[in-house]
Amino acid sequence: MIAAPVEYLVIGWDGTDEGALDRRLAVRDAHLAGAQRLAERGELLSGGAILDDEGRMVGSSMHVCFSDQDAFDAWYAGEPYVTGDVWRDITVRPMRIFRPQM
Secondary structure: OOOOOEEEEEEEEEOOOOOHHHHHHHHHHHHHHHHHHHHHOOOEEEEEEEEOOOOOEEEEEEEEEEOOHHHHHHHHHHOHHHHOOOEEEEEEEEOOOOOOOO
16 A cells, blocks of 8 residues: 655744844755755645745745655654744644645
């Protein structure tokens, strides 16, 4: 039996302390490079920065799809916004992404 891919919505809210933006900027290039690799493999379905009312980045959302739970766990364990202490409040929810027929 072939396992179905696992899909998740990941919402990460940045810390609100004085160093939060500096932490984000310190690992942002690594985060974006990783997101690009995920997109090229079809594992990142959508994502982007969550903005506050003034347009400042305060978090992120990512819709991801992996072949199995181990692949998701490996990505999550190495995600720069996780390892770099950018995201301080993280929600991971399983979901099924709607893919319209064209």
